[in-house]
Each structure stands twice: as C-alpha cells, then as structure tokens.
Amino acid sequence: MSEEQQGKVADPFGQWLQFWQASADKWQRAVGQTVAGPSVGAPDWSNPMETWKQMTEQWGQALGQAQGGQPFGVGFGGVGAETLGRMAPGSELFLQMGQRWLQAVLEAAGKGPQGMQDALNPDSLQEMQNVWQQQLARFAESAAMQPFGPAASTWLGGVMNLTALGQTVTGRLSVPWGDVARDLSVAWQQALRGDHEALREFTKTWKETYNKTYGKLLQAPTLGYSREPQERLMRSLDAYVDYLAAVHEFTTVLEKVGRRAGQRWIGKVSDLATDGTIPSHRSIYRLFLSTFEQNYAEVFRSQEYSVLQARMVEAGLRFKRRLDSALEDVIEVLPVPTDSEMKELYQAFYELRRTVKQQQRRIGELERLVAKGQ
C-alpha cells in the first residue's frame, strides 16, 4: 500500500497548497471564459446571476476534470484520497443545496427584464423563498439522500424549518424596506430635482420604516455579560438616528422657505429694474435682507415650525442624555467622578447650604430677641 493509499502524505502542506493552486487556476480560467464569453463579445452582466451560475458550473467542471473526474481525487492535509472520496457525497450534498438555492434565485430573478432589481422586491423575495423550500423538500425526498438514512432527512427538515424561521426574522428587518423601496426611490429622485415636499416625505417614510425595522433591533433588550452598557449604547445610537431625522426635517423646512424667499427676492429685483434702471448692489442687498427676514418670520410664527424646532431640540437632548449615560460606563472605570455622582454631590451641597442659611437667619432672629431682653 502506497503512502497515498494509506492516507499518509509526506508533505501535507505542499499537497494542500497544490490543491488550492489548482483550484484557483481552474477558477481563474472559468471566470476568464465567462467574462470573455464562450464565443466572442463582452460578458452579459445584465443578468449577473446567470453569469455567476455559468462561472460556478465551469469551475466545477474544470476542477472535476483536473482531478480525474472527481473533485477530490487527490488526498491532502493528512487525509487520503479514499477518505476524501467517502466525504465527497457529503460535500456534494452542500453543493447541491447551494445549486438548488441558486436555481431558486435565478427562477425568481428571471421573471422581469430588470433582473436583479426585480429580484429584490418583496414579492420576488417571498417567491424565491418558497421555491427554495420546495426545491429543498424535493431534494430531501430524492435518491441523493438515501445513503444518509432517515437521520439526515430529519436534520435537513430541521435546517429547512430553521431557515424559514430565520428568514421570517430577517424579513421583519428587510421586508418593510422592500415595501417602501420604490416610494423612497421616487421621493429621493424628486427631492434631487428640488422638490422639498418630496424630501420631507422621504425623511418621514424613511424614519417610519426605520422604526419598524432596525429601530426595533436597537431598542430590543440585549443579553449577556455586557448587556447593560451595550443596551445603553444601542439606545444612544437609536436616539442619534432619531435626532438626525429631526434635524433633517427641520432643515428641510428652512430650505423650503429659503427657496421661496429667493424666488420672491429675484422677482422684486426684476421689478426694480422694469423702468430700465439698474438697481444698486446695496439696494439689491437690502432687498435680500428684508425679503428673507420677512419670509422666515412668517414661518417662525407658525405652529408647525415651533413644533418642529421643539422636536429637534428634544431629539438632540434625548440623544445627549443617552450618550452621556453610555459614556459613564467608560468614565466610571477611570479615577474621576461621573456626572451622576457629581449631581448627587451638588444636590447634597445645595440642601446643606440652604439649611445653613435658614439656621443663620434663625440665629439672627434669636440674637435680636436676646439683645432686646425678651
């Protein structure tokens, strides 16, 4: 029995390196073929999943050919070819699962002309998940699973359930974004063209969706040894996002007023010049000041502005409080008093000072009474 037959390799690291070099070489060639295309012309990146599939398949075929028809024809890392050969069906199982997944993705993605963009809408994602589960169920019942017995089928069923559950959980974070993706995209494009209402709508939608998804993640209870500081940090991050949204909403209003004031100012400047005269730069500047001041004053008097400003201030304060709280976790290990500790001290000192003053007043009154002989 040769060393290889015994599963022993003289230079396991060299073998291992050789195997991966060969794999990388085949991969490079597979990619090259796909990118360059089997015939001529540029690769078709309009459907990246299809391109990815081709690359993967070509790499698998090339690797198989290089290893004498079997992907793991050469032993390495102290494990002989025979052992590796037995492991091959196990690996094959994962490969096939991946292939089914890829197939499901491609089936869902292939429905529309926009390829990947359509594949990411919530309906497609849901359908993709369904197809994948069906594929996996068929695979579990297929002949490929026979060598592994009922335990493997049970395990695979568990994987399917866990995956479905995991997707439900992650779906809570991603699906609401999918629901509003098109609205956000449209609002953002309109906002870029200067539509401030659209910008406001974008902020509002974004914030609402955030509150339904990642906001919940940051607000959820945390676990473990560092639970307390971690939770304080998460809360401060959440408050920061809220503050940014409030600032955005506030500045959007200011920008909108500025735009309107600018238009009115230009109009007034044009009016100045209607009789053929050219207004002086100083009169244009004065007009700028009075127009902008007047327009902003109108908005500043509105209830809407007052509420927005108060909300922005409140959001900033909430963020500061939470950040301060998180920072105290860091500071308390240093040999310096924290803000909370100092606050307690200040309060005690204030009460003490007040008591002393009251007692001094009382002593003064008594001294006066004594002086009078009462």
Place this chain on the structure above:
Amino acid sequence: MRKNPTKTIDEALHNFSGDWVDVNRKYLTGMEHLLSMRDFEVDNSVKTEVYREDKVRLFHYEPLAEQTCRVPLLICYALVNRYYMMDLQSDRSLIGNLLRSGLDIYIIDWGYPTKMDQFLTMEDYIQGYLNSCVDFVRSETGHDEINLLGVCQGGTFSTIYTALNSEKIKNLVCMVAPIDFRSTDGLLNLWAQDLDVDTLVDTYGVIPGWFMNYGFLMLKPFQLIIDKYVSMLDIMHNREALSNFVRMEKWIFDSPGQAGEAFRKFIKDLYQSNKLVKGELEIGGERVSLKDVTCPLLNIYGTKDHLVPAECSRPLTDLVGSKDTEAMELPIGHIGMYVSSKSQKVLAPRVVEWLTAHSTDAPAPTKGAAKRAPAPRVKKTSRRKTRSGNAKPRPRTARK
C-alpha cells in the same frame, strides 16, 4: 446708501467698484484698529463690592453728584446676560446718567452659575439672594424702604419680590419686564409653548448660554447673523464706532448659564402657564398676587421690543394694587432702551424725576433701622473698587 437708481450698466459697475474699494479701505483700516485694540472697557462707572453670597455680588456705585433722591436705588438685572449692559459705554450709560443726576445706586451681579448651582430655584433667587441684597441696602443706608428697579427678567423678579415684601419697597420701577406671557407678538412666547423644558433641564442642569443665544439669534437670523456684520464694514474705519460695536458684541455673547430649576419654573409657570397674571404663581409656598404690589409703580417698555413685546409689559400698570402708577412707552427696542441716544435723552431724566418726586416723603434714614426688624444675617465682604465687569467671579476674599 445711494438713492438714485443708475441708468446704465457702466454706471452700475462704476458705483459697485467704487463702493467695493471704499468698503475694503474701511475694512483694512478697521483691522488696524482691531489689531491695536488690546482691551476695551465696559462697566465704566466706579463701584465697590459691598456684599457677596455664594456667586451673587452686590455693588455700590460711587456717587457722581450730590444726592437728589433721598432713597437708595437697588437695580435688579435679569439672569440672562450681564448687568453691565446698562453701563456699556461711558457716553451712553444709563447708570452713568442716573449717577450724574444724583441717585445712590446699588446693583446685583448674579454671577455665572455652574453645575453646582443647578438646583437654585426662583425662590432662592427672589426670597433668597434678592431679599438679602434688599436687606443689606436697608441695613447699610438706614432706610426701611428702598427703591427697586427691575430690568427685563429682573423686572419680573422685582415685581414678585415687591408683592411678597411690600413693606421693604418704597417705589418700584420696571423696565421691559415680561409680566403677561400670553402675548403672541413675541416669538419667544410662541416657541416656549412647545419647548420640553423638563427634558432640557434634566439633560443640562444649567441651561447653557449658547442655547439661549441660539434662541435669540433665530428671532431675526438675517439681521443678527448676517447684516450686523455686513453693516459693521461701513463703520469699521471709525475706531470709536468699532469699539462700541465690539463692546456690544461682548455683551451679547457674554451669556451666563441659567440655573436649571429656576429656569424650569420660569418657563413652565410663566411662559407656558402665565401664572403670575392669573394669580396662581407660588414662590416658596406663598401665593403671589400682583394686587399686593401697592407702592408707586413706573412701568417702562419699548414698542419696538422683539424680545419682550410691549403687550407683555403694558398690562402690569393695571394689574398691580398700586393707586399711583405711570406707564412710559418708548418707540425703541429691547437693547435700545439702554444704549440708544433717544433713551439717553429721555429715560434717565424721567426715572430720576419720578423717583425723586416719589421719595420726598421718605423718613430720614436711621442707621440700624432695618436691624430692628427680623432680617437675615448678611455677609459683608471686604470692599473693593472696580471698574470692569469683564472678569469672571474672582476667588472669594476673607469674610467677616
């Protein structure tokens, strides 16, 4: 500013370039002035620190003329910004004018609250520090009743104090004092309604001066953030005008923080609930009724005041229990009340005239008169003359 519109582009360009050169010349001359301006004095009148309690100091001004008014005057400024606004520049000083007219003046400096002072309440300020200062002046001068002049928020405090301690106040003068907070004229009144003051106070403890300044600047952002400095270019070449501009700039941004608990009550009970006018305000468990203000009242306010609109101050004249009241309405703004040439000509003479006329029946001072009545023990500090209010509170001197 050129009034005549130009006819041609050439003429417009000519004017612009001429103006551009002129403004730049002024700017460069002004920079020379700024670079050589080592220090500039504010708070010019000579005064002596006569009493100190915690961070609060009481100053007594050196008389500049023979005393015409028999009763001493205590000035109570706002907690917002600094008292030296009334003595910002020597040629336009309300304090200077009052001193030259023969008033004997004391003034309270509230100091710069730090986090240590965050728990100070309105009661501490009014029935504590203000009362201590009043008692000190009474004790020092031998007058059972003294004249009290309250400015802006200090006017609100003075009015409340007078309602609670009417036996100690001979005459009350209120300047631009917010009393009726229902006003919708003022943006501060509107914005305060939606402010979450609890979160603000709980977060900062002492409300930062910069936060207050943000609110004040936003009242007229283009005028106060842009035009003020653009207009400065036109006066920069004039050293005196530039000095006055810098003095005002110093005053505007010399902003002490606000002790949180006092601020909380001031905003919630006054700005948001208007309790003083409704007769619902309580200070230290005592209900404050404006009808208890029975001494003569001079109520001064500006019709162009954007910080404390006239309609916030005007009602005081009719709300107090005094039979002798007078309202003085001036067509000027909040700051103009102290520094405008118009107010210099009218305001100080009228205040002196009114106080003098209302103090003639005051009994002759009896040294130690106030000591007969129960009064808190006051702490006298070593007297120290000072000319400048620039300095932050100095380390305490030895006390008796």
